[in-house]
Amino acid sequence: MSKTIQAVRGMKDILPAQMPYWHHLEDTIRHILESYAYQEIRPPLVEKTELFARSIGEVTDIVEKEMYTFADRNGDSLTLRPEGTASCVRAGIENGLFQKQIHRLWYKGPMFRHERPQKGRYRQFYQIGAEVYGVTTPDIDAEIIAMTARFWQQLGLKNIVLQLNSLGSIEARKTYREALVNYLSQHSLDEDSQRRLQSNPLRILDSKNPDMQTVIQGAPVLLDYLDEVSQAHFETLKSLLAALDIDYKINPRLVRGLDYYNRTVFEWMTTELGSQGTVCAGGRYDGLVEQIGGRATPAIGFAMGIERLIALLEQYQKTPSVQNPHIYITMVGDNTISYGLRISEFLRNALPQLRLEMNCGGGSFKSQFKRADKSGAQFAMILGEDEMNKQQVGLKFLRQTEQTQTKEQLNLSWDELVNYLSEFQY
């Protein structure tokens, strides 16, 4: 034990028992994304550090203290991506995807942030995200939100609520920020808030400290500072959501942690995961492409935390179980192993859908049967010297279903076996 190497802190193995949840979630989301005409993109996991510093914001926590940054052999500073949007934007610019075109992109994969691990928060965690480039109008905001709502509905997840806000234009946000800082500086703030006054004053509005609530109540409201265009954008979005019957709650204190957001921001939250309740979040970042060096291109996107969604799925247990083999092959007697191998390869040729598990590693006949039972297989195949000499197989039902009234063990030739199995409903 003392010399064993453990996984690095905050990085977990996703074990076979969990895989059905992951597959189910990934498949469901991917099909929906495709039904909205999104196309997958897979940028590298590593980028130049500067990319994240410039997009996420120099003074954010992510960039200041949470990135896995290291020097490449040539001295370049590289970083394991802490989020997906920056890479997508970079890839889009580099490959000329945004030249007066509308692009709907999606990605999935691991992200890395050096945070203290906690429920729903890991140092390597998985996100699925989507982004749309080239659309200024709020129709796309509404479509994106409708699509995310469809995710939860399709996955059978309840109790996820939508919070919505508008940050206005970059200029409006700046004006508001000044007003807010001005107001807050005249009041006594707790330690965290004092720190945030410099870095991200809008965050102070989100403080959980009860002592801060009265100060927060009296603070100027962001929505009052919205420029006209942003206001109209927001109004249209709200009416579109109403037309789609999508419930939402305006949260004037909803600010995203990343600097690049403007106008629409939204968050899907649950109260069932402890303090990490945000399951999906996103918004507009109309200035980002230009900021990274591309031609000015409006954009909107979101990302969701897969571990958090899986945790919800597990609570509801709305998932198929692990894929058991259909047949477990047991063997006794001389030369029956090669007979078993030949039959199993023959069957895999004839019936590619079939899941076969060979008993490997020996063991008494009894223990082979125990393994067959444990494997969850529908059938045990028995291959002994008798069967081999007659070029047959024994097939025994291990489980009772409507289909298996015949509980008798069958003895079949190879061809009969293929016929029998091809008509069997699993």
Next chain:
RNA sequence: GUGAACGUAGCUCAGUCGGUAGAGUUCAGGAUUGUGACUCCUGUGGUCGCGGGUUCGAUCCCCGUCGUUCACCCCA
């Protein structure tokens, strides 16, 4: 980064007011010389997270460290 609780067999846990550990389960074998699920028997499996201190003696007490969990912070 801050705080709290916890680290005993592959898994779930008990235990020793300080005298180097036990159950269930898993796995292997047997009762049933080629037939699982129930039952019974036997066996494998632990430097009690790691390092140091106190002590005749530490898994237990103390300190440190690593890890886990939860909360703060931050965020998906």
